[in-house]
Amino acid sequence: MTTPHHDTPSATQQPRDKAPSALVPWALGLALLLVLAGLALFYYATRTATGPQRGSIHKVVVGDSSCEPADFKLPAGLTTFEIHNASRRPLEWEILDGVMVVAERENIAPGFHSLLTVKLRPGSFAITCGLLSNPRGTLEVTPTTSSEAERLRPPxxxxxxxxxxxxxxxxxxxxxxxxxxxxxxxxxxxxxxxxxxxxxxxxxxxxxxxxxxxxxxxxxxxxxxxxxxxxxxxxxxxxxxxxxxxxxxxxxxxxxxxxxxxxxxxxxxxxxxxxxxxxxxxxxxxxxxxxxxxxxxxxxxxxxxxxxxxxxxxxxxxxxxxxxxxxxxxxxxxxxxxxxxxxxxxxxxxxxxxxxxxxxxxxxxxxxxxxxxxxxxxxxxxxxxxxxxxxxxxxxxxxxxx
Missing domain, CATH: 1.20.1420.20 (M75 peptidase, HXXE motif)
Known part of the structure; x- marks a missing residue:
């Protein structure tokens, strides 16, 4: 009596578990590093550059209770303020003409800075220095030849x-x-x-x-x-x-x-x-x-x-x-x-x-x-x-x- 012959499955037919590639952990690690690097660059960028600088540049450091400097006397024209938040809370920095906001930067996080470019016109203005309860600064804008010509320009x-x-x-x-x-x-x-x-x-x-x-x-x-x-x-x-x-x-x-x-x-x-x-x-x-x-x-x-x-x-x-x-x-x-x-x-x-x-x-x-x-x-x-x-x-x- 002949013993029945059972075919042995070929190598391609045999089920097997695929072992994870050794490159996968490396790829995941590299991706994580890229994400971290991107976040670091984003963090650095937000702390060091937030917009174009035009006109003369004036730095303002806002602390918990005051600005430094608090008072400015500047000529009329295009001006950029570089506002640094040295306080422990988010802040806004505004130029006010009476109760009207002339220009502002809001939500400047602690340790961050922001740029505000504004075309100043002659006059006397107030500056908010962080918290609304803080003493206000002053901005005195003096006329220039160009600003006077613009003021007098006929329609x-x-x-x-x-x-x-x-x-x-x-x-x-x-x-x-x-x-x-x-x-x-x-x-x-x-x-x-x-x-x-x-x-x-x-x-x-x-x-x-x-x-x-x-x-x-x-x-x-x-x-x-x-x-x-x-x-x-x-x-x-x-x-x-x-x-x-x-x-x-x-x-x-x-x-x-x-x-x-x-x-x-x-x-x-x-x-x-x-x-x-x-x-x-x-x-x-x-x-x-x-x-x-x-x-x-x-x-x-x-x-x-x-x-x-x-x-x-x-x-x-x-x-x-x-x-x-x-x-x-x-x-x-x-x-x-x-x-x-x-x-x-x-x-x-x-x-x-x-x-x-x-x-x-x-x-x-x-x-x-x-x-x-x-x-x-x-x-x-x-x-x-x-x-x-x-x-x-x-x-x-x-x-x-x-």
């Missing part, structure tokens, strides 16, 4: 009138420039040299009145009013276009030959400039800012050397520049009078002084060629322009626009 709606009037002025001058540029192109096409010269001079004046704005459009300016000295090939450079290319032919070469495309391009560019000015949205600070830009530009060699070497019409250009600058700045006159009457009087007097100095150079009611203006006379114009620029530079800060 934005006050600038609507000046900005609107300036916009109308710019549009009208842009229209006048385009009209005269088109007439210039027609005179060139007709072969009328005298009429072309007259319209060149007439187109130049409205451009100069709005140059403080128009000169910011670099692409158009490089076609309308490029100076030969700034071009690689000077007068022979292909980029020598616009007013000065026409000026050389009309006033030095006495010819209209080849000018028709140049004059037509000037008329088209004047049209583009008019369109951009119509679409331009100026800000209150642009009124004085553009005039200051123009004044500094004129002082950068324009008065010393002149800009119209062929027509010699630089004094007429300067008068037009001055008219445009005066328009934009003196539109702010009423607002400036309220903010700084002294500055308003000074700026107006400086405009008048430069205008009178300019008019004194006329001969029989007309400006002479710029080459006839002596270096000392040019230096006097530059001195007066510098004085005017210094006054204009103070207008925006006085109105709180910076």
């Amino acid at each position: 934005l709606q006050s600038f609507i009138g000046p900005l609107s009037e300036q916009r109308v002025f710019l549009i009208m001058q842009g229209n006048a420039m385009e009209r005269e540029a088109q007439a210039l192109a027609a005179a060139v096409e007709a072969g009328d040299l005298d009429a072309a010269r007259a319209h060149w001079l007439a187109a130049r004046l409205p451009y100069k009145r709005i140059e403080a704005v128009a000169g910011r459009f670099a692409d158009l300016e490089s076609r309308i009013d490029p100076q030969a000295d700034y071009l690689q090939g000077r007068e022979e450079d292909p980029g020598f276009t616009g007013f000065h290319r026409l000026e050389k032919a009309l006033f030095e070469q006495h010819t209209l030959d080849g000018l028709a495309p140049v004059a037509q391009q000037l008329a088209e560019d004047a049209g583009q400039l008019k369109g951009r000015i119509r679409a331009l949205q100026q800000k209150p600070e642009d009124l004085a800012g553009s005039a200051l830009w123009q004044a500094e530009r004129l002082r950068d060699g324009a008065l010393e050397h002149g800009q119209n070497p062929y027509a010699q019409s630089d004094l007429a250009d300067l008068q037009a520049n001055l008219e445009g600058m005066a328009k934009s700045v003196l539109l702010l006159g009423e607002l400036l009078q309220g903010a700084s009457a002294e500055l308003a009087t000074r700026v107006r007097a400086d405009f008048d002084g430069l205008d009178k100095a300019l008019q004194s150079l006329q001969v029989n009611g007309a400006f002479p060629a710029y080459r006839e203006i002596a270096p000392a006379q040019r230096a006097e114009l530059d001195r007066r322009l510098e004085q005017l620029a210094q006054g204009i530079a103070q207008v925006n800060p006085a109105l709180g626009l910076e």
Whole structure:
């Protein structure tokens, strides 16, 4: 009789208990260390850094019954207080204007610190030092030039009138420039040299009145009013276009030959400039800012050397520049009078002084060629322009626009 054969289960079929891997305790330990390290870093961070620090930094240590220091005398402006809780209880630290909370930090735990950044305005304030029963500290904020300008700053709606009037002025001058540029192109096409010269001079004046704005459009300016000295090939450079290319032919070469495309391009560019000015949205600070830009530009060699070497019409250009600058700045006159009457009087007097100095150079009611203006006379114009620029530079800060 044959003994039955029982198959022995294979190794893969035999049940067995899986022993835990030796790496598991290590992994758990590492995870625990990471958690502890994270908590430690969090604890350290909360004790040492709680926010951005801006402006001047002033440390305050709050104890169980008082602050150190308890009293501050600070200038107006952006300030950061670093508040350390050296007491045994959570605390809050507040700046109070009467019963109103100006700024505060709450729930600062014992041993911790917090940062409070606030823009201080002039006045006298109280400071809570921990418990409400503790004596209060004081904060005396003194005025600064900036805070006074901000306090006196007119509301934005006050600038609507000046900005609107300036916009109308710019549009009208842009229209006048385009009209005269088109007439210039027609005179060139007709072969009328005298009429072309007259319209060149007439187109130049409205451009100069709005140059403080128009000169910011670099692409158009490089076609309308490029100076030969700034071009690689000077007068022979292909980029020598616009007013000065026409000026050389009309006033030095006495010819209209080849000018028709140049004059037509000037008329088209004047049209583009008019369109951009119509679409331009100026800000209150642009009124004085553009005039200051123009004044500094004129002082950068324009008065010393002149800009119209062929027509010699630089004094007429300067008068037009001055008219445009005066328009934009003196539109702010009423607002400036309220903010700084002294500055308003000074700026107006400086405009008048430069205008009178300019008019004194006329001969029989007309400006002479710029080459006839002596270096000392040019230096006097530059001195007066510098004085005017210094006054204009103070207008925006006085109105709180910076």
